[in-house]
Amino acid sequence: MTFCLVLLCSAPMSGVILETLNVRKLVAFGFALFTAQIIFFLIGGLIAPSPHTNDQILMTKCVDRESISDRWFFMRPRSSNYSCKEFLPEGDLDKVVPSDVKAAQIVFMAQFPHPREGVQLRMTRWFQQLIAVLMLDVKYKSQFEMRPEAQITFDVRLGYRNHGDSDHDWKEIAYSRETRPLKCTLDPAATRHQGHDHPIGDGFYYDCEVLPLFTLGSCHYDHYLVNLRIPVDTKKGTNTDIGMLQDVWMVEIHQNGGFTKVWFSLKTVVFPATLAALIFFWNRVRELSRQPNLLERTIFALGLVLSCLNCPIEWLSLM
Template identity: 40%
Template sequence: MTGTIIENLSGRKIAVLVSFLFLCQIACFLIGGLVAPVPANAQIILGTVCKDTTTMKNDTTKWFYNRGKGKCEVIDLRDLHQDLSETDIVFAFQMPTPRNGETLDYSRWQQNLIGVLQTDIRYNSMMVVKPRSVITIDARLAYRNKGDPEDAWKLYTQSVEKRNLDCDVNLQTEEYLYNCSAIPLFELGSLHHDYYLLNIRLPVDTPDMNANIGHIEDMWLTVINQNGGFTKVWLSLKTVFFPCIVCILIWFWRRIHLLQRKPVLLEKMLLSLGIALCFLNMPLEYLSLIFDLPFMLLLGDIRQGVFYAMLFSFWLVFAGEHMLIQDTSALSSLNQYWRHLSAVAMGCISLFIFDMCERGVQLRNPFYSIWVTDMGTNMALTFIILAGICTGIYFLFLCYMIWQVFKNISTKRQSLPTMCSVRRLHYEGTIYRFKFLMLATLLCAAMTVIGFILGQVAEGQWKWDENLELEYTSAFFTGVYGMWNVYIFALLVLYAPSHKRWPVNENTSDTQNLREEMEFSPLPSERSTSEISSLTSFIRKATID
């Protein structure tokens, strides 16, 4: 029985391999901490209040902006003596804003753009704002590129949306502003253009429309985009890891096909995990530098979801294949693990449905958000909270399975003293290496679960308007991403079939070793073609030595 590389590789070579992978892991953390900037930038823009003097108020070719040729007439809503109607007021936001007198533009490296709206409503005893009211927003988004005339804005998308507005005031005097909730407004899956312009109107087409929102003095738009420098570092890591994993995956599958047996379950799971990682590593984001691909955010979520599903499923099978199971007839299929895998599948399907309800609809209407209604908010929070709870429970269950594996190995080790020296040394070395690999698996699982929960919180905190004191660093993101690649690379190498054979020498000094090796090697009738390594055979079979 040839076994796997983790069993037959010399201690010195194992140390060199582990040291190399450990240095790669440290390099990923250092790249994120020392080279990459923060993953995302947030810019707060005060809306310019423009006066619409046109007779046709719904003209989509007329745009209002405060910088450049043809800028609008600016008014101050604090002046209550102006002769204005609601249809004459337009809030304009030009993105991005200048910095230190220098005109800035968006880069396609920045990938996406999220807009969150906040309102300044001053307390007025004659216009009391209800704690919960509905605000109707007529939002229009335009764009232009470098080289275009300053007034050549083109329509990107438009929509009339309703949002819930929750407001309260600490002191009911004319000098105080209401504390109002943030309003998620839009989300763009790509930043293909250089400049964007947002025009917002508050229509009053019916007597009840926008009747209970008070007197809005100002609007603030917080725009969040991925940092272009972080994207370059992230894509650089993908560009390096993608060919490495593809090559090691080809090498792994080639070694399996050299054997005189079919691939076993664990080898099939390793292959599937490697393919899922290749799908995640594929640097498709380069295409967004050339083409306008608004579906990249959704595609990124799908790729990460497929990888999470495959990784969580692999860990269950990996631990289960090394547990003490008396019935070994079903170990070559997934039937043994259908309950565990169905739980993982249900969780991933739930998150996929949630993502399609949010970002899937945003492909057609960037102003759509599932968070705008109480039912949608509760459903979204339920999905996120349940996902966090399920991943936590999954991690505890995985810890239990790994503890069971260690317990089974400790029980089986009691038979080692009765074995011959060659067999005993072989199993002892394999057990130490396997325990180290299982502890690395547990660490990888813990970091993955923490990263998943923090990622869900980071994505939702702007939308559910919670003031969460959370700080995320680029080192954590690049470190966890590098850890996935290093860990799966190590698994593909260490669990590849070993083609080494025990040397058969006819020297007199080797007679005893040859006799012990013959005792160690199982008879052909005792060999299991469904086992990936001698350790799984050792754990599963009854102690008869």
């Protein structure tokens, strides 16, 4: 018995037989495709790690008494003469901040990656992408109540340093003043008795949505540093209605290097196979004694697009 794969042409009641497959070849072809699919599933489930890893960082608060906006403030190593000299202790900011220090002189620092077990880790280009978001700890106080449609404005600097550079040799990637809307709700325990002649007590925290900070399409450097300032300007109304800010957390998310290696390897293997199938198909079409019809050209165009998507050009990002 013979099966015919037929493509209908634009002319009525006509067709073109591209290939003939007997039962054995058809079963072998389907089994090969099914086996390849199972192998890809096993690679993704047993070999490849999770696609992304995140690191939650409590940003350290440093006091910049000289108000030098282009100076880098960092935590490691502490022995460096260029590192932060005055750290704010833990506690309510309205109590631990000295009276002569303004809000714009407080620098929130995040330096990553963190050392683990005494070993200073490094970022790698295998991580491919880097995303950071902010999480705010805002405490309710009656004299610093948050406005429903409040916005937070902050100055952020992103810097980098490579392995072998001096400890203080941080270079700027980007600087920006950003404004983000605050979407926060008060702790339900604080509003449980509201409306029964019970004022909301101080000390409850707001539940705020995360704020996008930055996205890098490649992880090109070994170490990264974030300096964040949240200035207050009563004349312009900047950050005057965001409540009592206590702490700032930064969540850093990057693609796992192991996942990237598996992903690149699969694309490198699959790309020649899809390209060879596309070339084989087009050569068989051109062997016909007529011009390719619309359906055949569409299939070729679709295969060409898929081949471009499977092309492992991401290897260039490692250079």
